[in-house]
Amino acid sequence: MDKQKLPLQVLRDLEELKPLIKDPSLDLVVSSDKEFLLLIRTKKYEDFYFKIAKGSNSYFKRIFPYNDNGSDLYKSFDGSIKEDFIQWTEKIREYDSINLNSLFESPQLEPEEDIYEEEDKVLPCCLKSLLVSNFQGIKSAEIDNLPVDTQWVFLVGENGFGKSTVLQSILLGLNGSKDGNFELIQDESINIQVAYKNDKENFVNDCWRNPHPLPYLAAYGPVRLNLKADAKISDEARMSSLTYNLFNSDGALLNIEAKMKDWLLQKNTKRFDLVKKALCKLIPNLSDVRFNEKTSEIEYIEKDIVDGSETYEPLPYQKLASGFRAIIGLAGDMIVRLSHLQPEVSDPSQLKGIVIIDELDLHWHPKLQKQIPQLFSNVFPKVQFIVSTHSPIPLLGAPTNSVVLKVNRTKEEGIKIENIKINLKYLTPNLLLTSGIFDMEDVLSVNNDDITKTRTEDLFEEMQHNNEVEQYLAEFEASNRQFPDALFEPKAN
Missing domain, CATH: 3.40.50.300 (P-loop containing nucleotide triphosphate hydrolases)
Structure with missing residues:
Protein backbone atom coordinates (compact mmCIF):
# COMPACT_ATOMS: atom_id res chain seq x y z
CA MET A 1 0.00 0.00 0.00
CA ASP A 2 1.36 3.41 -1.00
CA LYS A 3 0.49 5.59 1.99
CA GLN A 4 1.33 8.86 0.23
CA LYS A 5 -1.70 8.37 -2.00
CA LEU A 6 -4.09 8.32 0.98
CA PRO A 7 -5.37 11.43 2.77
CA LEU A 8 -3.48 12.23 5.96
CA GLN A 9 -6.64 11.85 8.07
CA VAL A 10 -7.09 8.27 6.82
CA LEU A 11 -3.52 7.48 7.88
CA ARG A 12 -4.21 8.94 11.34
CA ASP A 13 -7.39 6.86 11.61
CA LEU A 14 -5.58 3.68 10.55
CA GLU A 15 -2.91 4.28 13.18
CA GLU A 16 -5.57 4.71 15.87
CA LEU A 17 -7.60 1.73 14.61
CA LYS A 18 -4.59 -0.60 14.40
CA PRO A 19 -5.53 -2.68 17.52
CA LEU A 20 -9.03 -3.21 16.11
CA ILE A 21 -7.69 -4.12 12.65
CA LYS A 22 -5.32 -6.67 14.20
CA ASP A 23 -8.00 -8.20 16.43
CA PRO A 24 -7.79 -11.95 15.58
CA SER A 25 -11.52 -12.44 16.16
CA LEU A 26 -12.25 -10.21 13.14
CA ASP A 27 -9.69 -11.96 10.91
CA LEU A 28 -9.13 -8.89 8.71
CA VAL A 29 -6.81 -8.57 5.72
CA VAL A 30 -5.54 -5.13 4.62
CA SER A 31 -4.35 -4.60 1.04
CA SER A 32 -4.57 -2.31 -1.98
CA ASP A 33 -4.82 -2.71 -5.74
CA LYS A 34 -5.07 -0.63 -8.91
CA GLU A 35 -8.70 0.27 -8.23
CA PHE A 36 -8.70 0.79 -4.45
CA LEU A 37 -6.06 2.61 -2.40
CA LEU A 38 -7.29 0.85 0.74
CA LEU A 39 -9.06 -2.51 0.74
CA ILE A 40 -10.00 -4.25 4.01
CA ARG A 41 -11.73 -7.63 3.99
CA THR A 42 -12.58 -10.30 6.53
CA LYS A 43 -11.63 -13.91 5.77
CA LYS A 44 -14.86 -15.07 7.41
CA TYR A 45 -17.21 -13.43 4.91
CA GLU A 46 -15.92 -13.15 1.35
CA ASP A 47 -18.47 -10.53 0.26
CA PHE A 48 -17.76 -8.04 3.09
CA TYR A 49 -15.44 -5.11 2.34
CA PHE A 50 -14.32 -1.64 3.40
CA LYS A 51 -12.77 0.30 0.49
CA ILE A 52 -11.28 3.71 -0.21
CA ALA A 53 -10.67 4.80 -3.82
CA LYS A 54 -9.80 7.99 -5.66
CA GLY A 55 -12.06 9.31 -8.39
CA SER A 56 -11.26 11.99 -10.93
CA ASN A 57 -11.78 14.88 -8.48
CA SER A 58 -12.22 13.35 -5.02
CA TYR A 59 -11.96 10.30 -2.82
CA PHE A 60 -14.91 7.99 -2.15
CA LYS A 61 -15.61 5.00 0.10
CA ARG A 62 -17.53 1.77 -0.38
CA ILE A 63 -18.68 -0.33 2.57
CA PHE A 64 -20.63 -3.58 2.75
CA PRO A 65 -22.60 -4.32 4.84
CA TYR A 66 -23.42 -0.82 6.00
CA ASN A 67 -26.87 -1.08 7.56
CA ASP A 68 -29.31 -3.74 8.73
CA ASN A 69 -31.16 -4.10 5.43
CA GLY A 70 -28.04 -5.48 3.72
CA SER A 71 -27.28 -2.51 1.48
CA ASP A 72 -23.85 -1.02 0.89
CA LEU A 73 -22.55 2.52 1.26
CA TYR A 74 -21.13 4.38 -1.72
CA LYS A 75 -20.39 8.04 -1.16
CA SER A 76 -17.75 10.72 -1.33
CA PHE A 77 -15.09 10.71 1.34
CA ASP A 78 -15.95 13.11 4.20
CA GLY A 79 -12.64 13.37 6.02
CA SER A 80 -12.55 10.40 8.44
CA ILE A 81 -13.12 6.65 8.23
CA LYS A 82 -13.09 5.94 11.97
CA GLU A 83 -16.82 5.99 12.72
CA ASP A 84 -17.81 4.03 9.59
CA PHE A 85 -15.06 1.46 10.16
CA ILE A 86 -16.09 0.79 13.77
CA GLN A 87 -19.71 0.42 12.65
CA TRP A 88 -18.60 -2.04 9.93
CA THR A 89 -16.68 -4.21 12.42
CA GLU A 90 -19.70 -4.22 14.74
CA LYS A 91 -21.76 -5.63 11.86
CA ILE A 92 -19.16 -8.42 11.46
CA ARG A 93 -19.41 -9.26 15.17
CA GLU A 94 -23.19 -9.33 14.99
CA TYR A 95 -23.07 -11.76 12.08
CA ASP A 96 -20.70 -13.91 14.17
CA SER A 97 -23.09 -13.90 17.13
CA ILE A 98 -26.07 -15.29 15.19
CA ASN A 99 -26.03 -19.08 14.85
CA LEU A 100 -28.68 -20.67 12.63
CA ASN A 101 -27.04 -24.09 12.35
CA SER A 102 -29.80 -25.77 14.31
CA LEU A 103 -32.29 -24.76 11.59
CA PHE A 104 -30.44 -26.71 8.91
CA GLU A 105 -29.83 -30.43 8.73
CA SER A 106 -26.21 -31.34 8.03
CA PRO A 107 -25.58 -34.34 5.77
CA GLN A 108 -25.02 -37.46 7.83
CA LEU A 109 -22.65 -40.33 7.14
CA GLU A 110 -24.18 -43.77 7.25
CA PRO A 111 -22.27 -46.94 8.18
CA GLU A 112 -20.95 -48.78 5.12
CA GLU A 113 -20.25 -52.42 4.46
CA ASP A 114 -16.58 -53.40 4.47
CA ILE A 115 -14.87 -53.45 1.08
CA TYR A 116 -11.66 -55.43 0.64
CA GLU A 117 -9.65 -57.47 -1.84
CA GLU A 118 -7.74 -59.73 0.57
CA SER A 435 -0.67 -38.98 -15.39
CA GLY A 436 -3.76 -37.54 -13.75
CA ILE A 437 -1.99 -37.90 -10.40
CA PHE A 438 0.53 -35.08 -10.91
CA ASP A 439 -0.72 -33.47 -14.17
CA MET A 440 2.67 -32.44 -15.57
CA GLU A 441 2.49 -31.68 -19.28
CA ASP A 442 5.99 -33.03 -19.91
CA VAL A 443 9.15 -34.08 -18.07
CA LEU A 444 11.63 -32.29 -20.32
CA SER A 445 14.36 -29.95 -19.12
CA VAL A 446 13.44 -26.26 -19.45
CA ASN A 447 16.77 -25.89 -21.31
CA ASN A 448 15.88 -28.52 -23.93
CA ASP A 449 16.09 -26.57 -27.21
CA ASP A 450 16.18 -29.61 -29.52
CA ILE A 451 13.54 -32.25 -28.85
CA THR A 452 15.21 -34.63 -31.33
CA LYS A 453 18.12 -34.97 -28.89
CA THR A 454 15.88 -35.93 -25.97
CA ARG A 455 16.97 -39.21 -24.43
CA THR A 456 14.20 -41.77 -24.11
CA GLU A 457 16.07 -44.61 -22.40
CA ASP A 458 14.64 -45.82 -19.11
CA LEU A 459 18.00 -46.24 -17.36
CA PHE A 460 21.14 -44.08 -17.28
CA GLU A 461 23.30 -47.18 -17.85
CA GLU A 462 21.32 -47.92 -21.01
CA MET A 463 21.97 -44.38 -22.25
CA GLN A 464 25.71 -44.73 -21.56
CA HIS A 465 25.81 -48.02 -23.47
CA ASN A 466 24.04 -46.43 -26.45
CA ASN A 467 26.52 -43.54 -26.37
CA GLU A 468 29.42 -46.00 -26.48
CA VAL A 469 27.87 -47.86 -29.44
CA GLU A 470 27.32 -44.58 -31.34
CA GLN A 471 30.89 -43.48 -30.63
CA TYR A 472 32.28 -46.82 -31.82
CA LEU A 473 30.26 -46.67 -35.05
CA ALA A 474 31.39 -43.10 -35.71
CA GLU A 475 35.05 -44.06 -35.20
CA PHE A 476 34.61 -47.15 -37.38
CA GLU A 477 33.12 -45.08 -40.20
CA ALA A 478 35.94 -42.51 -39.99
CA SER A 479 38.62 -45.24 -40.15
CA ASN A 480 37.57 -46.49 -43.63
CA ARG A 481 37.65 -50.03 -42.31
CA GLN A 482 35.34 -52.59 -43.88
CA PHE A 483 32.75 -54.64 -42.10
CA PRO A 484 33.74 -58.34 -42.05
CA ASP A 485 32.08 -60.45 -44.77
CA ALA A 486 30.84 -62.90 -42.16
CA LEU A 487 28.56 -60.19 -40.84
CA PHE A 488 26.48 -60.36 -44.04
CA GLU A 489 26.34 -64.12 -44.44
CA PRO A 490 22.90 -65.67 -43.83
CA LYS A 491 22.56 -67.62 -40.62
CA ALA A 492 22.31 -71.36 -40.94
CA ASN A 493 18.98 -72.89 -39.94
Missing part, protein backbone atom coordinates in the same frame (compact mmCIF):
# COMPACT_ATOMS: atom_id res chain seq x y z
CA GLU A 119 -9.52 -60.74 3.76
CA ASP A 120 -6.32 -61.76 5.54
CA LYS A 121 -4.97 -58.21 5.08
CA VAL A 122 -7.95 -56.39 6.63
CA LEU A 123 -6.57 -53.84 9.10
CA PRO A 124 -7.75 -53.61 12.72
CA CYS A 125 -8.08 -49.80 12.41
CA CYS A 126 -8.75 -47.93 9.17
CA LEU A 127 -10.60 -44.97 7.69
CA LYS A 128 -13.58 -45.83 5.48
CA SER A 129 -15.24 -42.48 4.69
CA LEU A 130 -14.95 -38.74 5.29
CA LEU A 131 -17.62 -36.05 4.97
CA VAL A 132 -16.54 -32.44 5.55
CA SER A 133 -18.00 -28.99 4.90
CA ASN A 134 -17.27 -25.37 5.85
CA PHE A 135 -13.76 -26.16 7.09
CA GLN A 136 -11.08 -23.73 5.95
CA GLY A 137 -11.10 -23.97 2.12
CA ILE A 138 -13.47 -26.95 2.01
CA LYS A 139 -17.02 -25.98 1.10
CA SER A 140 -18.14 -29.58 0.70
CA ALA A 141 -16.00 -32.65 0.06
CA GLU A 142 -16.04 -36.36 0.76
CA ILE A 143 -14.09 -39.59 0.57
CA ASP A 144 -16.05 -42.82 0.48
CA ASN A 145 -15.67 -46.57 0.11
CA LEU A 146 -12.03 -46.89 1.13
CA PRO A 147 -11.13 -50.60 1.27
CA VAL A 148 -10.45 -51.88 4.78
CA ASP A 149 -7.32 -53.71 3.57
CA THR A 150 -5.72 -50.48 2.30
CA GLN A 151 -2.65 -49.80 4.42
CA TRP A 152 -1.50 -46.69 2.52
CA VAL A 153 -3.66 -43.76 1.43
CA PHE A 154 -1.70 -41.13 -0.53
CA LEU A 155 -2.93 -37.55 -0.93
CA VAL A 156 -1.46 -35.67 -3.91
CA GLY A 157 -2.09 -32.17 -5.23
CA GLU A 158 -0.37 -28.90 -6.00
CA ASN A 159 0.93 -26.54 -3.32
CA GLY A 160 -1.88 -24.59 -1.69
CA PHE A 161 -4.62 -26.91 -2.96
CA GLY A 162 -5.53 -28.20 0.51
CA LYS A 163 -3.78 -31.50 1.26
CA SER A 164 -2.94 -30.39 4.81
CA THR A 165 -6.52 -29.21 5.31
CA VAL A 166 -7.86 -32.64 4.29
CA LEU A 167 -5.44 -34.39 6.68
CA GLN A 168 -6.49 -32.04 9.50
CA SER A 169 -10.16 -32.73 8.81
CA ILE A 170 -9.54 -36.49 8.99
CA LEU A 171 -7.82 -36.04 12.35
CA LEU A 172 -10.66 -33.84 13.66
CA GLY A 173 -13.20 -36.43 12.56
CA LEU A 174 -11.37 -39.29 14.25
CA ASN A 175 -10.35 -37.42 17.41
CA GLY A 176 -12.98 -34.69 17.88
CA SER A 177 -12.71 -30.91 18.06
CA LYS A 178 -10.69 -30.90 21.30
CA ASP A 179 -7.14 -31.94 22.08
CA GLY A 180 -7.25 -32.35 25.84
CA ASN A 181 -8.68 -29.05 27.08
CA PHE A 182 -7.70 -27.13 23.96
CA GLU A 183 -10.34 -26.22 21.36
CA LEU A 184 -9.02 -26.85 17.84
CA ILE A 185 -11.97 -25.23 16.05
CA GLN A 186 -14.64 -22.74 17.11
CA ASP A 187 -16.82 -22.21 14.04
CA GLU A 188 -19.97 -24.26 14.66
CA SER A 189 -20.85 -24.29 10.96
CA ILE A 190 -18.00 -26.77 10.42
CA ASN A 191 -19.26 -30.29 9.76
CA ILE A 192 -16.74 -33.15 9.84
CA GLN A 193 -17.76 -36.80 10.06
CA VAL A 194 -15.80 -40.00 9.54
CA ALA A 195 -16.68 -43.65 9.25
CA TYR A 196 -13.93 -45.97 10.42
CA LYS A 197 -13.22 -49.50 11.53
CA ASN A 198 -11.81 -50.39 14.95
CA ASP A 199 -11.19 -54.12 15.34
CA LYS A 200 -14.37 -55.77 14.07
CA GLU A 201 -16.73 -52.85 14.75
CA ASN A 202 -17.67 -49.97 12.45
CA PHE A 203 -18.18 -46.48 13.89
CA VAL A 204 -19.35 -43.07 12.69
CA ASN A 205 -17.89 -40.11 14.56
CA ASP A 206 -18.34 -36.35 14.18
CA CYS A 207 -16.00 -33.65 15.41
CA TRP A 208 -18.51 -31.90 17.71
CA ARG A 209 -20.47 -34.59 19.55
CA ASN A 210 -17.51 -36.98 19.34
CA PRO A 211 -19.43 -40.10 20.45
CA HIS A 212 -16.85 -42.60 19.18
CA PRO A 213 -13.31 -41.14 19.00
CA LEU A 214 -10.57 -43.48 17.82
CA PRO A 215 -8.02 -43.75 20.64
CA TYR A 216 -5.19 -45.21 18.55
CA LEU A 217 -4.03 -42.17 16.61
CA ALA A 218 -0.83 -40.30 15.72
CA ALA A 219 -0.46 -37.27 13.44
CA TYR A 220 2.56 -35.39 12.08
CA GLY A 221 3.18 -32.21 10.13
CA PRO A 222 6.27 -31.51 7.99
CA VAL A 223 8.48 -30.72 11.04
CA ARG A 224 9.60 -34.09 12.42
CA LEU A 225 13.12 -33.60 13.79
CA ASN A 226 12.63 -32.08 17.26
CA LEU A 227 12.51 -34.54 20.14
CA LYS A 228 10.82 -33.59 23.40
CA ALA A 229 13.01 -33.86 26.51
CA ASP A 230 10.96 -36.79 27.78
CA ALA A 231 8.30 -39.27 26.70
CA LYS A 232 5.55 -37.96 28.96
CA ILE A 233 2.03 -37.70 27.51
CA SER A 234 -0.15 -35.06 29.17
CA ASP A 235 -2.68 -32.37 28.36
CA GLU A 236 -0.24 -29.72 29.58
CA ALA A 237 2.46 -30.74 27.11
CA ARG A 238 0.73 -28.96 24.22
CA MET A 239 3.70 -28.93 21.82
CA SER A 240 3.82 -32.73 21.84
CA SER A 241 0.08 -33.38 22.06
CA LEU A 242 -1.73 -35.57 19.53
CA THR A 243 -2.83 -32.80 17.16
CA TYR A 244 -0.23 -30.06 17.73
CA ASN A 245 2.36 -31.25 15.21
CA LEU A 246 -0.14 -31.41 12.34
CA PHE A 247 -1.62 -27.96 13.05
CA ASN A 248 1.61 -26.11 13.95
CA SER A 249 5.21 -25.83 12.76
CA ASP A 250 6.97 -25.88 16.16
CA GLY A 251 5.84 -29.23 17.52
CA ALA A 252 8.03 -31.70 19.39
CA LEU A 253 8.01 -35.49 19.10
CA LEU A 254 7.72 -37.77 22.10
CA ASN A 255 11.20 -38.95 22.98
CA ILE A 256 11.74 -42.65 22.27
CA GLU A 257 15.27 -42.42 23.68
CA ALA A 258 13.93 -41.39 27.10
CA LYS A 259 11.58 -44.36 26.97
CA MET A 260 14.39 -46.75 26.01
CA LYS A 261 16.49 -45.53 28.96
CA ASP A 262 13.52 -46.12 31.28
CA TRP A 263 13.21 -49.70 30.02
CA LEU A 264 16.88 -50.36 30.73
CA LEU A 265 16.54 -48.92 34.25
CA GLN A 266 13.58 -51.25 34.77
CA LYS A 267 15.67 -54.18 33.45
CA ASN A 268 13.21 -54.53 30.56
CA THR A 269 15.86 -55.40 27.99
CA LYS A 270 13.34 -57.33 25.87
CA ARG A 271 11.39 -54.18 25.07
CA PHE A 272 14.60 -52.23 24.40
CA ASP A 273 15.75 -54.94 21.98
CA LEU A 274 12.39 -55.04 20.16
CA VAL A 275 12.52 -51.29 19.50
CA LYS A 276 16.19 -51.51 18.50
CA LYS A 277 15.27 -54.25 16.03
CA ALA A 278 12.46 -52.09 14.61
CA LEU A 279 14.76 -49.08 14.13
CA CYS A 280 17.41 -51.23 12.42
CA LYS A 281 14.75 -52.52 10.01
CA LEU A 282 13.58 -48.99 9.22
CA ILE A 283 17.10 -47.69 8.51
CA PRO A 284 18.77 -50.21 6.17
CA ASN A 285 22.35 -49.16 6.98
CA LEU A 286 21.85 -48.98 10.76
CA SER A 287 23.85 -51.76 12.41
CA ASP A 288 23.09 -51.29 16.10
CA VAL A 289 21.50 -49.08 18.75
CA ARG A 290 23.04 -49.09 22.21
CA PHE A 291 23.15 -47.20 25.50
CA ASN A 292 26.48 -45.57 26.42
CA GLU A 293 26.75 -45.73 30.20
CA LYS A 294 29.57 -43.15 30.31
CA THR A 295 27.67 -40.44 28.43
CA SER A 296 24.14 -41.68 29.36
CA GLU A 297 23.22 -41.33 25.68
CA ILE A 298 21.56 -43.63 23.18
CA GLU A 299 24.02 -44.15 20.31
CA TYR A 300 23.50 -45.29 16.73
CA ILE A 301 26.07 -47.31 14.79
CA GLU A 302 25.87 -47.17 11.01
CA LYS A 303 27.32 -49.80 8.69
CA ASP A 304 28.88 -49.45 5.27
CA ILE A 305 26.19 -49.59 2.58
CA VAL A 306 28.35 -51.48 0.06
CA ASP A 307 29.42 -54.61 1.95
CA GLY A 308 27.68 -54.18 5.32
CA SER A 309 30.69 -55.46 7.26
CA GLU A 310 32.37 -52.14 8.11
CA THR A 311 30.82 -49.98 10.83
CA TYR A 312 31.31 -46.32 11.67
CA GLU A 313 31.80 -44.44 14.92
CA PRO A 314 28.75 -44.40 17.23
CA LEU A 315 26.75 -41.16 16.99
CA PRO A 316 24.07 -39.58 19.20
CA TYR A 317 20.71 -38.66 17.66
CA GLN A 318 21.53 -34.98 17.08
CA LYS A 319 24.60 -35.83 14.97
CA LEU A 320 22.83 -38.23 12.62
CA ALA A 321 21.81 -37.16 9.12
CA SER A 322 18.42 -35.42 9.08
CA GLY A 323 16.88 -38.24 7.02
CA PHE A 324 17.76 -40.83 9.66
CA ARG A 325 16.65 -38.52 12.48
CA ALA A 326 13.31 -38.09 10.70
CA ILE A 327 12.78 -41.87 10.67
CA ILE A 328 13.84 -42.36 14.31
CA GLY A 329 11.80 -39.39 15.51
CA LEU A 330 8.68 -40.41 13.58
CA ALA A 331 8.81 -44.13 14.40
CA GLY A 332 9.79 -43.43 18.00
CA ASP A 333 6.88 -41.08 18.58
CA MET A 334 4.52 -43.62 16.99
CA ILE A 335 5.77 -46.35 19.33
CA VAL A 336 5.47 -44.20 22.47
CA ARG A 337 2.10 -42.70 21.52
CA LEU A 338 0.38 -45.89 20.32
CA SER A 339 1.83 -47.91 23.22
CA HIS A 340 0.34 -45.48 25.74
CA LEU A 341 -3.15 -46.93 25.18
CA GLN A 342 -1.88 -50.42 24.34
CA PRO A 343 0.35 -51.05 27.39
CA GLU A 344 0.11 -54.80 26.96
CA VAL A 345 1.90 -54.57 23.57
CA SER A 346 5.70 -54.67 23.73
CA ASP A 347 6.45 -55.51 20.08
CA PRO A 348 5.99 -52.52 17.70
CA SER A 349 4.74 -54.91 15.01
CA GLN A 350 1.64 -55.58 17.12
CA LEU A 351 0.63 -51.94 17.57
CA LYS A 352 -2.57 -50.90 15.80
CA GLY A 353 -3.89 -47.49 14.83
CA ILE A 354 -4.12 -44.81 12.15
CA VAL A 355 -1.12 -42.56 11.48
CA ILE A 356 -1.42 -39.29 9.52
CA ILE A 357 1.73 -37.76 7.96
CA ASP A 358 1.93 -34.49 6.01
CA GLU A 359 4.67 -34.30 3.34
CA LEU A 360 5.93 -37.86 3.72
CA ASP A 361 8.78 -37.34 1.23
CA LEU A 362 10.46 -34.57 3.25
CA HIS A 363 14.12 -35.14 4.34
CA TRP A 364 14.62 -38.33 2.30
CA HIS A 365 16.70 -39.20 -0.78
CA PRO A 366 14.67 -40.74 -3.65
CA LYS A 367 16.10 -44.20 -2.85
CA LEU A 368 14.76 -43.97 0.69
CA GLN A 369 11.49 -42.36 -0.45
CA LYS A 370 10.80 -45.47 -2.51
CA GLN A 371 11.64 -47.77 0.40
CA ILE A 372 9.72 -45.91 3.13
CA PRO A 373 6.21 -47.36 2.49
CA GLN A 374 7.52 -50.93 2.49
CA LEU A 375 9.82 -50.37 5.48
CA PHE A 376 7.05 -48.90 7.63
CA SER A 377 4.58 -51.55 6.44
CA ASN A 378 6.96 -54.30 7.54
CA VAL A 379 7.62 -52.79 10.97
CA PHE A 380 4.01 -51.64 11.59
CA PRO A 381 1.82 -54.12 9.66
CA LYS A 382 -1.31 -53.31 11.70
CA VAL A 383 -1.15 -49.53 11.19
CA GLN A 384 -2.88 -47.60 8.41
CA PHE A 385 -0.91 -44.65 7.00
CA ILE A 386 -2.70 -41.64 5.51
CA VAL A 387 -0.05 -39.36 3.99
CA SER A 388 0.46 -36.47 1.60
CA THR A 389 3.35 -36.28 -0.86
CA HIS A 390 4.69 -33.99 -3.58
CA SER A 391 6.91 -36.72 -5.02
CA PRO A 392 6.06 -39.65 -7.32
CA ILE A 393 8.83 -41.77 -5.78
CA PRO A 394 6.94 -43.02 -2.67
CA LEU A 395 4.22 -44.26 -5.03
CA LEU A 396 6.81 -46.56 -6.63
CA GLY A 397 7.04 -48.28 -3.25
CA ALA A 398 3.31 -48.27 -2.57
CA PRO A 399 1.99 -51.67 -1.45
CA THR A 400 -0.70 -53.44 -3.46
CA ASN A 401 -4.18 -51.96 -3.03
CA SER A 402 -2.91 -48.51 -2.03
CA VAL A 403 -5.30 -45.61 -2.67
CA VAL A 404 -4.35 -42.31 -4.34
CA LEU A 405 -6.57 -39.31 -3.55
CA LYS A 406 -6.06 -36.16 -5.60
CA VAL A 407 -6.86 -32.82 -3.96
CA ASN A 408 -8.07 -30.06 -6.30
CA ARG A 409 -9.16 -26.51 -5.56
CA THR A 410 -11.24 -23.93 -7.44
CA LYS A 411 -12.76 -20.64 -6.33
CA GLU A 412 -16.26 -21.84 -7.16
CA GLU A 413 -16.18 -25.29 -5.51
CA GLY A 414 -13.37 -24.92 -2.98
CA ILE A 415 -11.32 -28.01 -2.10
CA LYS A 416 -12.44 -31.28 -3.68
CA ILE A 417 -11.09 -34.83 -3.29
CA GLU A 418 -10.94 -37.29 -6.19
CA ASN A 419 -10.11 -40.99 -5.92
CA ILE A 420 -7.66 -41.69 -8.77
CA LYS A 421 -8.30 -45.21 -9.98
CA ILE A 422 -4.94 -46.18 -11.42
CA ASN A 423 -2.77 -49.29 -11.23
CA LEU A 424 0.62 -48.14 -9.94
CA LYS A 425 2.29 -51.52 -10.38
CA TYR A 426 3.89 -51.03 -13.80
CA LEU A 427 4.30 -47.24 -13.94
CA THR A 428 7.61 -45.36 -14.12
CA PRO A 429 8.20 -41.90 -12.60
CA ASN A 430 7.71 -40.26 -16.02
CA LEU A 431 4.31 -41.91 -16.42
CA LEU A 432 3.31 -41.00 -12.86
CA LEU A 433 4.30 -37.36 -13.35
CA THR A 434 2.36 -36.99 -16.60
